[in-house]
Amino acid sequence: MRYRYKAVGKDGLLQKGILEVSSPSDLKGHVRTLGLSLISYSVDISCFFSRKVKSQALMDLCLHLEQFENAGIPLKESLIELRHVCSAPKLQSILIEVIKDVECGLLFSNALAKHPSVFDSVFVGLVAVGEKTGNLSFAYQHLFRHLKWVDEVQAQTFKALRYPLIMAIVLLTVVFILMTVLVPGLVKFIQNSGAEIPVTTFFLLSFSGFCSDHFFLILAMLGILTTLSVAFFKYHPKGHLWKDRLLDTIPLIGPLRKMISLARFCHIFAVMFGGGIDILQSLQSARKSLKPGQMYAALENAETLVREGFSLSGAFQKVGVFPSMVVRMVKVGEQTSSLQKTLSHMKDYFDATLKRNVDYVVGLIEPFMILSVGCVMAWVIYSIFLPLYDTLSTVDY
Numbered sequence: 505m506r507y508r509y510k511a512v513g514k515d516g517l518l519q520k521g522i523l524e525v526s527s528p529s530d531l532k533g534h535v536r537t538l539g540l541s542l543i544s545y546s547v548d549i550s551c552f553f554s555r556k557v558k559s560q561a562l563m564d565l566c567l568h569l570e571q572f573e574n575a576g577i578p579l580k581e582s583l584i585e586l587r588h589v590c591s592a593p594k595l596q597s598i599l600i601e602v603i604k605d606v607e608c609g610l611l612f613s614n615a616l617a618k619h620p621s622v623f624d625s626v627f628v629g630l631v632a633v634g635e636k637t638g639n640l641s642f643a644y645q646h647l648f649r650h651l652k653w654v655d656e657v658q659a660q661t662f663k664a665l666r667y668p669l670i671m672a673i674v675l676l677t678v679v680f681i682l683m684t685v686l687v688p689g690l691v692k693f694i695q696n697s698g699a700e701i702p703v704t705t706f707f708l709l710s711f712s713g714f715c716s717d718h719f720f721l722i723l724a725m726l727g728i729l730t731t732l733s734v735a736f737f738k739y740h741p742k743g744h745l746w747k748d749r750l751l752d753t754i755p756l757i758g759p760l761r762k763m764i765s766l767a768r769f770c771h772i773f774a775v776m777f778g779g780g781i782d783i784l785q786s787l788q789s790a791r792k793s794l795k796p797g798q799m800y801a802a803l804e805n806a807e808t809l810v811r812e813g814f815s816l817s818g819a820f821q822k823v824g825v826f827p828s829m830v831v832r833m834v835k836v837g838e839q840t841s842s843l844q845k846t847l848s849h850m851k852d853y854f855d856a857t858l859k860r861n862v863d864y865v866v867g868l869i870e871p872f873m874i875l876s877v878g879c880v881m882a883w884v885i886y887s888i889f890l891p892l893y894d895t896l897s898t899v900d901y
Contacts, residue, residue, distance in 0.1 A: 511540035561592040570644035671873035748797030767854035774847035
């Protein structure tokens, strides 16, 4: 639960803020740790609408931590300062917990690991490497670039799906209004005039009547089918694999999904391996960044093969989800002892390819959706408005 509070500091100045705690008593304890005296508090109703820490907040955190680290400011003082300037209430509350853990002697990476919903294995792993090497500034730089890339990929994915989703909603809304409101009235008028109803109009009328008479049944069936499908794909042992195969069969969207997963895996793997994390842990963290499915299962097999003594290129070739060019690049990197540089090039290759593919898919989907809307409207015009025009032309005014 999030609470808005008012408190007064030792200097007598009034301070306001938001904290996410489990109870009012915990709120009072947290406020005391900040050196403040609580005056009043209330439940923040915005907590029911947004509870996720955005990538931008984490990017700002990494950027400020890097600046404080380069300036020689101790970690505890840096976190206290960041807690005051942080605009995300959930991150504010988590930073209070992290500060308390650091004060108790816990490593910064271990304190972050206690909050996996905000700090994933990539974040924690790179901070841990920075602590071991004594170069936290380098870890923060890597994290900032990684979070920026993740944000860009999400924006590209949204860009690819935004237009078709909007057009699909508009198309379904138009068809629903036509079938339930406009078409029945126009067809009734044509029938009353004694004019002959064309075959296409008859089919349209039947479809419209079915939608109007069984509207709630259709909604109920759609809801039940959706619920059963979600439950099946989520709880069946092989549901994730079947769902992945089904989505991969969708034209344009399927190949784009594979490219996004490959780009995400290669980027995270390159970032973690380049940050000094061993190859197995890097593979595992990169795999966990993906949703369960065919690629997730293939990468689990790749990890097993590497543990059994296979080279990275050999494991990638055996699981069969990587393009042959990527396998050759990794193989050359292993042979020339420049795997880190090769992975960096591979990451750049997938970043550029992903952007090009997103633009290509969006460019193809837009005219396809426009054509679909045009076909539906042409069917309605041919089935209703042309017979209506013929009927009106026979009316004696």
